[in-house]
Amino acid sequence: MNDIVxxxxxxxxxxxxxxxxxxxxxxxxxxxxxxxSADARRSRFFASIAEFxxxxxxxxxxxxxxxxxxxxxxRRDDNGEIPIAGxxxxxxxxxxxxxxxxxxxxxxxxxxxxxxxxxxxIREASRRGMRRMHGHVLAxxxxxxxxxxxxxxxxx
Ligand SMILES: CC(C)(COP(=O)(O)OP(=O)(O)OC[C@H]1O[C@@H](n2cnc3c(N)ncnc32)[C@H](O)[C@@H]1OP(=O)(O)O)[C@@H](O)C(=O)NCCC(=O)NCCS
Numbered sequence: 001m002n003d004i005v006x007x008x009x010x011x012x013x014x015x016x017x018x019x020x021x022x023x024x025x026x027x028x029x030x031x032x033x034x035x036x037s038a039d040a041r042r043s044r045f046f047a048s049i050a051e052f053x054x055x056x057x058x059x060x061x062x063x064x065x066x067x068x069x070x071x072x073x074x075r076r077d078d079n080g081e082i083p084i085a086g087x088x089x090x091x092x093x094x095x096x097x098x099x100x101x102x103x104x105x106x107x108x109x110x111x112x113x114x115x116x117x118x119x120x121x122i123r124e125a126s127r128r129g130m131r132r133m134h135g136h137v138l139a140x141x142x143x144x145x146x147x148x149x150x151x152x153x154x155x156x
Contacts, residue, residue, distance in 0.1 A: 020070060023061065099135060100133055
């Protein structure tokens with residue numbers, strides 16, 4: 001496979017792989033999204049989402065590659081590739097600026113996966129000539145605010 005961005009081992013030894021999302025990931029992404037805690041859903045989508053439908057999953061993963069970049073982190077098991085995390089940026093119109101978002105599955109949080117994804121997003125955004133990146137974060141989302149501060153984002 002030639003589009004792998006990174007592979008590494010999680011704390012428990014699981015081999016993880018980060019690569020751009022593909023439309024064929026949809027069914028597995030839907031399963032993973034529907035396992036997210038209420039807290040993770042609210043932190044990422046700013047709303048309490050009861051169920052991710054096929055349409056909602058398509059809206060999330062069918063991107064316009066000219067304006068968006070979407071990474072998925074996967075682990076492999078007997079059933080194939082299981083998405084455990086993801087992150088994206090969306091370019092702003094007419095400005096060298098983009099907006100990021102991150103989503104790490106609950107059991108996988110706090111292991112450096114969010115940090116890895118956002119660093120890969122920053123690399124790709126700067127390769128595309130972006131000068132600024134921003135994200136919308138709930139004021140009570142301490143992990144995301146700490147990660148942003150650690151990477152020298154200004155918090156407003
Ligand atoms: C917020 C989120 C993206 C962080 O990703 P993560 O993989 O859990 O975080 P990492 O393990 O990469 O941690 C990186 C840094 O974030 C901070 N951090 C992570 N978890 C933290 C926690 N529970 N409390 C305080 N700081 C935390 C720390 O600064 C940490 O650095 P350190 O490991 O050197 O201490 C992830 O928890 C998540 O997806 N949450 C739900 C959705 C969400 O909040 N998305 C953000 C909105 S865009």
